[in-house]
Amino acid sequence: LDDDGRPTARTWPNSGMGNLYPDGSTGSCVACHTRHRFSIEEARQPAACASCHLGPDHPDIEVYENSKHGQIYATEGHEWRWDSAADAWEPGDYRAPTCATCHMSGIGKLSTTHDISERLYWNLWAKRSGVRDSDDVMSPLLGxxxxxxxxxxxxCIACHGELHTESFFHQADAAVRLYNEAYWDPAKEMRDELEAEGLLKENPWKDDFQITFYHLWHHEGRRARHGAMMAGPDWAHWHGFFQLQQSFYKxxxxxKTRMATGQIEPGPPKGMSGDH
Incomplete structure (x- = not known):
């Protein structure tokens, strides 16, 4: 704030839903409810989340569109009821959930929430997914x-049967553990070995290993995990685990080459000096 207590251009306006403000309030409402209308109908639409949750590293809107939920919304969402009270928007008003349905809406005995991670088991954006088990607001495992x-x-059970719901999470959890144990853990072990031997470049963005390592967790690994947990099959497989496999092999x-040669870059052929 400036000397008059007014917000400065360095930090306002903004649309960060996790922001902390000088008056003690948290979150920017306009991240989902745009100015002047402050419409609950607007905030329930998938597009409300797409300003942030898109792109190569966390393509959540694309995953949703790939899912059957998203396909149903695309074909008939204009016919649904969007203006029910916050704690009364239930299946029947809609035939498939949107982002807000799963993460925020009051369904059955569930209360509405603006804590979008409240209903999440895993942290899916971290380098390695862990189960949420912290009360530290700065922890990636908060919850x-x-x-x-x-x-x-x-x-889920508001629309699906219990067997369907239990089996879905069994499969999705297995995908997250597969990423953790078959991709992240051994990739991190290789990186640690290279670092211990001084075989990483100081600038990671000029180092093929470190660039590929970053993409493995930040792009492909997130896509695989989000795709699996949000029922987007093409994102889980082709944009996720298939590309994870290619990066891991690289x-x-x-x-192997750096550990065998003790060099970051390939040296000159045997019998030739560096001058040649």
Whole structure:
């Protein structure tokens, strides 16, 4: 704030839903409810989330569009009821959930929430996914994962059977563990070995290993996890695990060569000096 207590251009206007403000308030409402109308109908639309949740690293709107939920919304969403009260928007008003349905809406005995991670079991954006188990607001594992999973299951069971719901999460959890154990863990081990031997460039963005390592978790790994957990099959497989596999093989080859030669860059052929 300036000397008169007015916001400065360095920090305002903004649309960060997790912001902390000088008066103690949190979140920018206009991230979902645009100015002047402050419409609940507008905030319930998937497009309200697409300003941030898109692109190569967390393509959530694209995953949603790839899912059957998104396809149903695309074909008939204009016919649904969007103006029900905050705690009364239930299946029947809509035939498939939007982002707000799963993460925020009051369904059955669930209360509405603006804590969009409240119903989440895993942290899916981190380098390695962990189960939420922290009360530290600065922790990436903020929340109670098991309790959040039970809440999310209530959302699913409002439309799906219990067997369908339980089996879906069994499969999705297996995909997250596959990423953790078959891709992230061994990739991190290779990186640590290269670092210990001084075989990483100081500037990571000029280092093929470090660039590929970054994409493995930040792009492909997130896409695989988000696709699996949000029922977007093409994102889970072709944009996710298939590309994870390609990056992992590339990391293996670079690691093998550097460890064998003790060099970051390939040296000159045997019998030739660097001058040639």
């Amino acid at each position: 109670d994962g098991p309790e959040g999973r039970e809440k999310m299951k209530q959302v 990391l293996e080859e670079i690691h």
